[in-house]
Amino acid sequence: MQTMDAIRKRCSLKTHLSSRPVDAEDVQAVLHAATLAPSARNTQPWRFVVVQGKEAVDSLVDAAFSEKSAVIREAPVIIVACSRPADGATVEGREYYLYDLGSAVQNLLLAATDRGLVTHLIASFDEDALKRELRIPEDVRAVVATPLAHPSTASYDEAAEERLRERSRMDVSELTFHDVWGKRIGHM
Numbered sequence: 225m226q227t228m229d230a231i232r233k234r235c236s237l238k239t240h241l242s243s244r245p246v247d248a249e250d251v252q253a254v255l256h257a258a259t260l261a262p263s264a265r266n267t268q269p270w271r272f273v274v275v276q277g278k279e280a281v282d283s284l285v286d287a288a289f290s291e292k293s294a295v296i297r298e299a300p301v302i303i304v305a306c307s308r309p310a311d312g313a314t315v316e317g318r319e320y321y322l323y324d325l326g327s328a329v330q331n332l333l334l335a336a337t338d339r340g341l342v343t344h345l346i347a348s349f350d351e352d353a354l355k356r357e358l359r360i361p362e363d364v365r366a367v368v369a370t371p372l373a374h375p376s377t378a379s380y381d382e383a384a385e386e387r388l389r390e391r392s393r394m395d396v397s398e399l400t401f402h403d404v405w406g407k408r409i410g411h412m
């Protein structure tokens with residue numbers, strides 16, 4: 225899959241998770257992709273906790289996730305993306321740890337899509353409970369989690385088809401100003 229294919233096809237698919245095991249090589253590859261992200265002053269403030277196996281996944285979901293997200297217990301792997309604010313760079317008063325973590329997570333999602341694996345970022349969890357369950361230190365923020373799984377359908381494309389068809393995004397022209405804030409020139 226080419227880069228633009230992965231960007232176009234990545235979508236959130238927590239309802240299409242197969243419990244079939246994901247190869248260790250796939251897990252390693254998506255984590256490696258995450259580490260290739262840029263970061264302010266190359267601080268690399270991202271950390272990941274990889275939770276694998278039915279018992280550990282069930283225990284995490286029971287401890288920290290709401291009923292709405294509980295479907296992620298179908299996944300053989302849940303990756304929790306974390307960052308310690310103090311590990312990130314602060315530039316002119318702007319803290320970059322979340323920005324950098326987001327870049328790394330996006331790489332991870334695209335690498336997963338490239339391998340035909342499904343993901344779905346989830347931020348609504350009980351952070352204190354999750355940190356207790358995973359023994360994450362107090363000064364580290366648990367920011368987002370994603371299941372990593374094979375699709376429950378015959379192919380990734382089949383799993384993503386409906387979600388991609390219904391995708392809603394603002395148009396570039398609505399989001400972009402030219403020369404100065406507020407100046408729009410319509411479609412480019």
Ligand SMILES: Cc1cc2nc3c(=O)[nH]c(=O)nc-3n(C[C@H](O)[C@H](O)[C@H](O)COP(=O)(O)O)c2cc1C
Nearest residue numbers: 234235236237293344345346347348349368387391
């Ligand atoms: C930081 C972040 C947190 C999110 N948290 C949740 C969540 O708690 N529950 C959920 O169902 N989806 C969550 N999502 C998924 C978004 O709703 C989804 O990315 C958005 O609707 C766009 O859809 P797409 O990912 O399929 O393109 C989150 C996404 C991001 C980036």
